[in-house]
Amino acid sequence: MKITNRSLHRDLAYFYVGLIIAFSFSGIILNHRQDWYPMDYTYENKSFELTIPSEEAQLTKEYITGLTKEIGKYDGHRVRNGKIRVYFKDNIILDADVETGKGTIEYKRKVPVIGHSMYLHKSTNSFWIWYSDIFGIAMLVIALTGVLIPLGKKGFKGRGWKLAVAGMLFPLLFLFLFA
Known part of the structure; x- marks a missing residue:
């Protein structure tokens, strides 16, 4: 099997889809923990x-x-x-x-399932930290390979770089204005 940007992007995304969903879900809940905190x-x-x-x-x-x-x-x-x-x-x-x-x-x-999934974001278990670090690296690879897949005027060289810059501005503005 030949490894290409597309195949690497696809296979990493398939492998991590469960963790992406779980981290996204528990991250949203953590953002609103003052209103509702399912851990207790x-x-x-x-x-x-x-x-x-x-x-x-x-x-x-x-x-x-x-x-x-x-x-x-x-x-x-x-x-x-x-x-x-x-x-x-x-x-x-x-x-x-x-x-x-x-x-x-x-x-x-704890709220069943939801409260327990919060441990994914809060765990200090060394195995889980290593696995999460590998996941973080995989997210970088997924992002970079995803950027390189499309070609033409809708690709990164066309409008893609503008969207990427706009997407990076939001966290930077938040850091400088509100943190």
Whole structure:
């Protein structure tokens, strides 16, 4: 089989079509994570009241662990602006007012398939990073071979270079104006 721009472009695109779709989909979701974040959504909310000591310094890991052991396995906490937030394993979060002790417990879970696909963009697994780097190189090859396929007035030497420049201007403008 002879390797040409067209065959290399086509075969890499076929091989990576699933990952292109998955990265595109999860990338769009990540762009809108302030509105909807499928990696954890609240499926249950309960009111709760804690017995909080008068001094904030007494809110230690040991104190909070003993106070909340029936909720779940303690994973960490923070006190900020008169509020305490306690994190538990299994995506459980307790928020309470330090003065009154009144608050809520949120039980969260991932949206099936969509929430799990977000790991593709967020994974720090070394195998996945290498695979993603190879994918990035393949995307460059797909882009460059795609540019070189068409000939004539609709090819790169005709109008293609103008579209390529226009396409590159958008990210550059964004970087200089908004970043």
